[in-house]
Amino acid sequence: MRVERSLLIGHIISMVFGLAGLLLVLPNTDFINALPDFGKTAFGWSMAGGGVVYMLLGTSAVAVYAYRTLGLWHCLGFMIPAIGLSLVSELLGTSTGFPFGHYHYLSGLGYKIAGLVPFTIPLSWFYIGFSAYIIARAGLETLAIHKVIKYVGAIGFGSLLLTSWDFVLDPAMSQTTVPFWIWEQPGAFFGMPYENFAGWFGTGVVFMTVATLIWRMKPLTLPTTQLGLPLAVYLGNFGFATITSIAAGIYIPILLGLVLGILPLAVLYQMATAQPRAIGSEGLEAEII
Incomplete structure (x- = not known):
């Protein structure tokens, strides 16, 4: 847990420094020009690798959390589909325009796979997607409804929370002083095509469905009193x-x-944490899934 906290704190601090660079330093060219040579070099390194660092820290924090609370099978059972299938979607999107629309990535997010997609992008799908899904799944597990409805609901809410984050992120990050990606055919939603959000929701549904099926292969105990890290990761990135x-x-x-992401997240989190103990393969609330 100390490792998780350290990684989470590093993730949040690196995002704060990233915000300072994007919003305060980059627009102030006089400040940059006044830096000594070593300062300009350090600034160049931070711009080239800052985005990579905060996404690697976020991925590591969530991966360690998932391993500790769910075990190796369920950790990898979500991580591999999330990273692999989101990468496929991103490669299709950047090469064909499906399912997000026509766009391409610029520099600042690390090495590009096949020269198209920064390797950090699928990692962000994993750690935000997992954070959204685990809270949705834990919250819905408290309801006295059929388990299939719980699974479908967790996939739907998890994908909605994932897409709601992109509602806020995508327009801003493509229109900052130094954008990280560019839309070749700007759309009606603040420069975004509406199909982008359909693509985000659909991609989330696909990899969360695959993860749900994998998770069913072995007994699972969902953490209900230890959802602080995924909540902090989602809120930090939304912020x-x-x-x-x-x-x-x-x-x-x-x-x-706020309406489609933060509000349902808060309700689901409250539903999950109101339970006295973990829900899953042991105890009176046990369910072998």
Whole structure:
């Protein structure tokens, strides 16, 4: 747990430094020009690798958490589909325009797989997707409904929370002083095509469905008293996107994200944590899935 906390703190601190660089330093060219040579070199390194660091820390924090609370099978059972299938979607998107629309990545997010998709992008799908899904799954497990409805609901809410984060992130990050990706055919939603969000939701549904099927192969005990890390990861990344959007003067996506993301997240988290113990393969609330 100390390792998890350290990784989480590093993840959040690196996002704060990233925000400072994007919103305070980059627009101030006089400040950058006044830096000594070593300062300019350090700034160049931070711009080239800052995004990579915070995503690696987020991935590591969630991976360690998933391994500790769920075990290796369920950790890898979510991680591998999330990273693999999101990478397939991103490669298709950047090469064909399906399922997100026509766009391409610029520099700043690390080595590009096949020259198209930064290797950190599938990692972000994993750690945000897992954080959203585990809270949705734990919350719905408290309801006295058929287990299939719980599974479908967790996939649906998890994908909605994942997409709600992108509502706020995508318009801002493609319109900052130094954008990280560019839309070749700008759409009607603050420069985003609506199909982008359908692609996000659909990709989330696909890899969360695969993970759900894999998780059914072995007994699972869901953590209900230890959901703080996934909650902090989701809120921290949502906050990063929100501040970036405010700086860009983009507000409607924030409202959508709050209504479709933060509100259901809060309800599901409260449902899960109101239970006295973990839900799963042991105890009176046990269910072999």
